[in-house]
Amino acid sequence: MHFWATASDVKIKTCNVLQGDIFFTPSSEMPYDIALSAVAMENMNSVCYSYHIYRFRIFEDIDLQYRAYMFKSSSFYEQANVACEGSGKRYVISLSKFKDLTVYYPSDKKEQHAIATILSDMDNEIAKLEARRNKYKLIKSGMMQKLLTGQIRLVKPLAPIIPLETPDAQIREIPLQTHVVTGHIVNALYQSSGWGRTKLQKTLHLVGYHCQLDFGNDYIRNTAGPDDQAMMNHIDSKFKQYRHVRIEVKKENGKTRYNYIPTAMIDELEQVYETYPQTIRHAVDSLINKIKKMDLACAEIVSTLYAVWNNRIIKGEPISDDLLLEDFYAWSKHKLDFSPDQVLCELNYMRKEEIIPIGWGKYIDKK
Known part of the structure; x- marks a missing residue:
């Protein structure tokens, strides 16, 4: 009308x-x-x-x-x-x-403008915070509906959050963002080459260190690269508890393999992820898109190179291609499966794509 x-x-x-x-x-x-x-x-x-x-x-x-x-x-x-x-x-x-x-x-027009600019900036910041608050309210409302109507049941986790044998099991905390960002990674990479628990952990390592996100991790040296089974067990338990991701476990040639597949409920984690600052989401998504093109071998090489490179920066040690290759092969005997040309190729790729460490986080020297 x-x-x-x-x-x-x-x-x-x-x-x-x-x-x-x-x-x-x-x-x-x-x-x-x-x-x-x-x-x-x-x-x-x-x-x-x-x-x-x-x-x-x-x-x-x-x-x-x-x-x-x-x-x-x-x-x-x-x-x-x-x-x-x-x-x-x-x-x-x-x-x-x-x-x-x-x-x-004030009679001074410059002072008028300065006052108005400060107040306008504050109004804009308040508007952003209110928008985030409203988004969280919607997420909470949706979660309440599903929890109170039984669409989601808080079943007992099938895997322990942190193994009891872990020395610091009683004091260690895994932040909520670890669950959220891991769900986002699964949703983005579950159809990529070499997908499984190992590639997921390599991605978490790279995203956490390169984007400077605290995942509550405590990596040690393991055959395939930086490893934190306590954190991975925590993530598994959260996925099983809230059913955002389905974990398929298969036995192949005497080895247990895990596959992570998002469910329809993954949107709940994506909604929370969307509330993160745009700068963080841009950095995370940019890196994930690069990892999406890697197979498992490339992801393992890049993750390990990133770790040894990061260690040298933190310790203030010299850095060169020869020294990085030396550290790479000293990581474990398994690294001999990769030729020097293959490792150098990935090192050059890291420089080209600016997947370069800046010495953030604890260095990985535990065995």
Whole structure:
């Protein structure tokens, strides 16, 4: 349905809206809503303001952005509240009393602009925080619906969160973001070449160190590279508990192989991941896209090279291709399965794709 509003030429001329005009509410059901203001940030051709509001046109050179804040002080609102009249159902401030209201402002336009910029930045930050809060409320509401209706059941984890034999099992904490980011990784890589528990852990190692995310990890040297079985067991238990990821376990040639497949409930983790700062998500997703093109061998080589390279940076030791290869082959006898040309190829790839460590985190020297 459309409505057409018309106005006479005189009305259009006398009630026009120009950039910098400030409009006020002269009446409201509550006195604290009197004299609320808004500023026209541009000229509006063929537009008339309503008789329900007051227009204040300033002819002094006052910063445009500052005009949006200059009438929002508590002292100005208090004056308006005292000056308005009403019976409890409707309050009104007359034009004559409105003209008697006083506001103070700095005469220096640069100071006006600086004040307005600070207040505007704070408003933007508050808006972002409120948007995040609203998103979390939606996520909580959805989770409550599924939990309280039995769509999700909090079954006892089938795997221990941290093995009892782990020395620091009682004091170690695995952050929530470990579960969230791991779910995102599974959702992105579960169809990639060489997918399974080993590639998942190599990806977690690279993402955690390269994007500087605290996963509560404590890596040790193991055959295939940096290894933290306590963290992986914790992740497995969370996936089984909340059913975001299905874990398939198979026996092949005497070895146990794990496959991680996202379920329809993975969207719950993705919604939480979307609340992370854009800079973090960009860094994580950029690295994941590079790992997606790697097979298991490449992921293992890159993860191990990253670890030995990172160790040298932290310890302040010299770095060269020969030294990195020496550390790579000293990692375990299993590394002899890879030729020097293959390892150098991956090292060059790391430099080309800027998968280069910056010495963040604890170095891995446990065996």
